Amino acid sequence: MPPDFAAFDFIIQPGWNNSPPEHWQSHWQQLLGAQRVGNHEWFAPQLHDWLQALDEAVAAASKPVIVIAHSLGCATVAHYAARHGKRLAGALLVAPADVERASAPAQLQPFAPLPDAALPFPSLVVASDNDPFSLPLRSVRMATRWHSRLYWLPRAGHINVASGHQHWEQGLDYLRELIADIRAATPQAASA
Template identity: 55%
Template sequence: MSLRRPPFPVVVQPGWKNSGPEHWQSHWQAALSATRVENRDWHAPQLDDWLDGLDTALDQAGEPALVIAHSLGCIALAHYARRHPHRVAAAILVAPADVERAAVPSEIAGFGPIPREALPFPSLLIASDDDPYCRAERAQSLAELWGSELVWLPGAGHINPDSGYGPWPDGLVLLDDWLAGRHRRIAA
């Protein structure tokens, strides 16, 4: 598989509890020579700390950058975009975590309310129709609110190693195809 190098620096924004070595984000980080967001506490996240972590990663990577976010990282990026609309060139948002759902873990409830403004950069939201952390209707709503293109992965769970998404080479192809089709708009 021969992928085009994204035309921007790449930043990987993991979700709650970070992305381990088998997670697709770790594989993509290596494949794309990406900068990874580092946070003080992945298990008891604080929104401001996560925004600072993303800010630091963008400083290290260079800007504007392509941010590849997963789960709670998608919500953090939506908050970040409200404060710093010009630091991100584009985003891939995979399996956003609905922090406003019933019985949301108290550790991540502080990331609500979820921003409802359109993101100030092109974005692709990849969702599963059976994600236990974000119902399909909610994922559809977030894509509409954020102005994101939406791609469905049927039966993909939370799109993580537990649901069979380790290296996820098909996801890299999806990213590559999206960037190829969006390059002019993103570069502008």
């Protein structure tokens, strides 16, 4: 684990259908010694079950928690924050899926509508301008409603294996930026 990450516990929150071994979340899980949320049903997700699994992962942590979410996992974090407030130190939200879009698969409907409130912790959204699961204006809307800093990856698809994002080392720079934001916002994190 990079030494500047040692003050935090990391939780990997995959999206719909989980992240395969080649996915950057799987690589980061190994690199960071992160815990992956153990959802019971990846293919027919239910919001209550996903929130419970995330809460169990957070409860098992011994340090301040940063959630690294992808796709539907980002919606999960938004719902979790609305219910559990400041249990998280921060969140990296990558390629958030627009669960409110008219073409959203029926399996994602339990996650709509998204909470319309700022996240009560520092967060970064990393979005792609050609994500098939979220139009740019919808990604902007999610980042704005969550009060998250927004970064764009040009023509990066859904920032997953299909778009060529396996190890995704550039993403670790966004994680470092998030950690800097957490330390700036939280005096006790700054001294860790």
